Amino acid sequence: MTARRLPTGGTINRDRPLRFTFDGKDYVGFAGDTIASALIAANQRIIGRSFKYHRPRGFFAAGSEEPNGVVDVMVDGRLSPNERATMVALREGMVVRSVNASPTAEADRKSFLDRFSRFIPSAFYYKTFIFPNWHLYDGSIRAMAGLGTIDPDWRKDAPSRQINQSVDLLVVGMGPAGLAAALAATGEGKQVMLVDERSEAGGAARHHDAEVTIDGLTVSDWIEQTVAILGERGALLLTNTTAFGIYDHGLVALNQRHGDGQPDTLWRVRPRETVLATGAIERPLPFAENDLPGILSVDAALFYLKRKAILVGETIVLATNNSATDGAALALAEAGASVTLIDQRSQRPVLSHPRIRLFSGRRITAAKGKRAVGAAILDDGTEIACDCLLVSGGYTPTVHLYSQAKGKLTFDERLQAFVPEATIDGIRVVGAAAGAMTLAEILKDRTISATTPYEMETAWPEAGKKGRIWIDYQHDVTAKDVELAARENFISVEHLKRYTTLGMANDQGKTSNMNGLALMAAITGRSIAETGTTTYRPPFTPVSLQSFAGSRSGPLFNPVRRLPLEQQHRADGAVFLEYGGWLRPAYFGKGVPDEEIRREVLAARQSVALFDGSTLGKIEVIGPQAAEFLDFMFYNTVSTLKPGRCRYVFMLTETGVVYDDGVVVRLSDNHFVVSCSTSHVAGVHAALEDWRQDRFDRKKIFIHNATPNWATLTVTGPRSRDLIDASGIKADLDDASLPHMAITDGYFGADAVRVARVSFTGDRSYEISIRADRAETLWGHLKQVGRGFDACLMGSEALLLLRAEKGYLIVGKDTDGLTRPSDLGLDGPLKNKTVEFVGRRSLMMEAARDENRQQFVGLEVADGGEMLPAGAHSVERLSGRHRSTGYVTSSYMSPTLGKPIALGLVERGLSRMGEIIDIRHFGTMRKARIVTPCFLDPKGERLHA
Incomplete structure (x- = not known):
């Protein structure tokens, strides 16, 4: 590959050169470059080593589908491992290193492993290292596995932001299909959010369809006009943002990259409807040595030419099986390259250009070169010298998110690809992701200038061919590995994936899946549709663990919860400790702890004590099936409980183990409050929600965790009734009306309260629940009245001893x-x-x-x-x-x-x-x-x- 930067064109800012290093060597790029484009412009061919055989690898793609260009990036002293060089914006002073190579990608010490490839095919480790004991080899194999380097001294300077967002419509992909869907929705007054993993709107149309007009506007002008209209209508547009997963109940997770040193932002979006306009990925062609540096996808070459002003080679061979590549051949020739177009289709239009040579009805059978491609060999033996080989095996719709949402796929014979079978509730797929491969198909309601219909012939790998035909670049899977899997009866695509590692890890089969399963289909005599495809899983592209963690690190990993009355307790001399995730008074006073606790215990037994029990759970369960539901949830029977009464209960796990104990209060026929223990509030709430969804009508049971909304102040001891009577609380507190394990409503001034007679001390006790923001007044009044009864403030340590x-x-x-x-x-x-x-x-x-x-x-x-x-x-x-x-x-x-x-x-x-x-x-x-x-x-x- 003899790449060079063109003197004009592209979206880079030539007035802002950026210096960086790759594997210790100095380079210069420009603002607007990615790491990949800057290295390609500098004619850096080898950028990494393959995972197993340590073969030299160069860039293949220009987007997130890039399988080879994985690098470690150090900027401002912070290391980010396993970044895709095609997706990382270049910054001043970046230190970039290849992964899986030592000391550099150019001079990797382990390159000798490729000579022994015949002895280490897929799954060899399962068979080789079983004798005498796997553990003898475990340490060494694990040391060789994995990509990238982790900085053991890494420290997070700033927390990653996490944002929750609700919108009427989320559009994933800002190509023409996504922009048109968003434009229509905003025209209806809907709140719309658009995201795209690239740094600008427009998608592949920016470089593929630059000469096409939409409603009389160039594609670029139409894109800019549409983006402006969407902005005026209040749509939220996020570039450099990848929708990496669709989860239960339509939740879409986004990872937003900032490129300025800020940590990534994690968005949790809950849209009423999602439109997937995720485009399509260009497939590699299968031929021997098709992994050599200098072999790129046609789409990548066109992107680097149009957007980054880089000509990827001087003497280019372009091999294709479809009609979508003619524009790229013309553009490369216009930029000064000599292009040999190898089209396996016999019937195709003539392409007239002085720097284009056309071979129709021919295929490439092998690439030739030692450290990079130097020639292409055709099926008739013709050898064509080149410094760059571009390939296009057709386009595969990007259906990963659709599949994550449990969408079913069907095989499209025309496209030779899997496409969405049907619309999922709340999710639509449009554009190339749905199989529409031209602007005319995508924008049917607009006036589009003449475009070439998409046509293709199949170009799948064939079994038994000579040479090593690479199916999965990232995991060193060849056609022979797929044949080996079939011979050993791993013919299910899911078994094939695990046996060979085809399509696994962060690649998720973007460039490899279709070729792999098509080969398995041919070997087993099945159709591709019958063979099927694997299940795509999130994330679509890797996401930083820092992004998932957000602010949950250090003291925020499990933040201490605080009582509404914390400052009042501190003023009263409380010594605080953590109990069940809450910061609570352990005891009051400055004396010896054991003596202070002893004093509180005796006061509670002999007179009266005041205790802040606000941390106790207060989970409301409401609805016509509430009683039946709680009977199912608890070991004890709840449905026989009368309104105004309480019952001590146990919650068990499915294994019959005691998970929590507490008190259930029945306020009315269909209204209960579950008062669980402090440390189990979140767990009990989650268990209630899980079982409600599993076997009960969700319209007849409603659950609300009101624990933070109420403060609970406890008065306990032989004189507790006297103190309550003197407190001014207006409620029927007579023992006949409010016996032990009963509850009543009342007022303290104008504030509603609930008074329950339950006890964790064994003495007469009253628990008074009041709005958390009104607790200070009641607490102060109870303390003042309590002085006349020798009331004592009591902490958790005394309570534990009393119980x-x-x-x-x-x-x-x-x-x-x-x-x-x-x-x-x-x-x-x-x-x-x-x-x-x-x-x-x-x-x-x-x-x-x-x-x-x-x-x-x-x-x-x-x-x-x-x-x-x-x-x-x-x-x-x-x-x-x-x-x-x-x-x-x-x-x-x-x-x-x-x-x-x-x-x-x-x-x-x-x-x-x-x-x-x-x-x-x-x-x-x-x-x-x-x-x-x-x-x-x-x-x-x-x-x-």
Whole structure:
């Protein structure tokens, strides 16, 4: 390839030269160049090495379909690995390095591997490295695998933006088809968003149809006029933006590249309708050595000529099987190249130009050259010298996004390609992506100057041909590899893909899929339609992990949630710790922590304490099927709960394991509130949503997580009722109307409140829920009134100790990933509940009924020592060694009882009450007695005192 920059033309800014390096060598490009165009203009032929054989590779394409031009890019001290050189705008000072090459692409030390290619075909590693043990080779093979280099010292300077967008219409692709669809939609008053992965609107029409007129305007003028009208109508246009995936419920994900050092932006777009105007990809032609540097697609050569003012060669051979390449041959000849046009079609128009030589009815069978193409050999043996070989095997509609949306494909015999079979709800495919290969077909309602109809002949690879015919450039897959897969019965296209790696990884089969599956069809005697195609998966092109992460890194990876009353608690001397993702008061006061916690516990037991419980879940479930739904979701029966009453419930996983416990409140027949534990709010909400969609009518159940909207302030202790009576809350708080596990509505001033009598301490308690933005006033009033009752502010540590005295468990602390309800002594619902619920079948399995399961119990110190260490194991001696039979889950020194208490999970614990067991911790042995978990007020009299 003897490429050169033309003195005029293109969209580059010749007044802004940009210096950069590639593999340590200095180069100069211009503003408006991509890395690829700057290297091609500098006649840099070898830009990388193939994945397996380390063959020299040059650029083949000009867009995201480029299989060879993958490079690592360093700019402003930041490394971005595995970038497509065709898609990265050139910047001053860029340091570009080839991947999979050492030390450079030109002088790769591993190039010798190509000499042994016959011994390392597809899947050779599955067979070769099985003896004596795969793990002997694992490290070395993994070290050789992969492309690009990761900077271990990489640090994110600025977070990537993530934007959520809703529009009436999203148009993917700003070629004439996409622009026309957007123009029509904006004319109807719709909110429209257009995106295109290139740096400018217009698509391939910018270089393919420059001489065509639309409604009397040149293509370029029509594009500029249309873009201006769309802007005036309020459409949002994003260039350098790739729609890389379509997900559930029509969500379209976009990756916007900024090219100025800013991290990419991730867009999550939820359109009412999506139009896919994604164009088509030019296929390579199959012939021996068709991967040599200097072999490009015709489309790429025309793009570099028209948009970047680069002539890709002086002596060009252009091989084609279709009518879409004549314009490129003329344009290259007009630019000064000598063009030999090899058209396998016997019947084709004469192309008259002094620098064009035409061979009709001929095919290329091989390329010739050592480090780059130097000649093309025809099927009659003719050898034609060239410094650049351009190929076009026809066009494949870009249906990746359509397929991701579960669209079905059908094979079009005229195009010899798969096209969308039918319109998907909410998604339309237009333009070349739908099989319309000319402007006249795309813009039927406009006046288009004469265009050549698209015609082609098949040019698929054939089995048994001599030489190495490359099917997948990126993964070193040849026609012989496909034949080998067929011989070993991997004839399904999905098996072919995995056996050979054809179309895998970031390439996603853009240039390789059709040739590969056509060859498999020929080998197996099937049609291409019968052979089918693989399933395209997102992303369409690779997306930076930084873009997915967005701002979720460092302290924002799992941001701490804050109470509405945080500043008030700080003013009252609270010491904060994190609980379940929330920053909450652990205790109040500046003294010794254990003493402050002891003080709070005693005050709560003897008088009254105030506690901020705003973090508790408040998930509303509303609708005519709400009761039935909650019966299914919880281990306990919910539908029998009366309005105004509460019930303690368990949520199980499908394996029957306890996932969360909490309280369900029934406000009315069709209105419930699920008050789950702090750390499980998001998980419970997600589980409710998942099961609602799975088996219930979504129009009859509505779920709303109102946790952030309400603050819950708890008053607990023997004098809690007195404090509530004096607080001025207007509600019916009489014990007959509001017994334990009941709820009522009321007012504090003009603010609506809910007052629930539920307790996590074992004493009479009231939970008052109020709008979060009104909580400060109520909290201040409760503190003021509480002074007359010796009220104490209480933190989470005291609450945890109070609940342990009562034997109230905390899911995740006093349970593990195997704990089932029967391990807690709760078999009733399993025996009595008649309707299906999540986890029920798993509770009937043999493992769930194992007599040796670890069960929830209380543990008393039996050796006169101090409190048992949390995490210490209960052990038994077996064959001279200790075996763990459980462990201590919670352990405290009880201020109320004046002795240590503990909770734990112990094998067969519920049937071993009173038994003394061994407790081992770091080699130290202790004695403990198994008792019921409730150490205080087992009859529950304090709840009603």
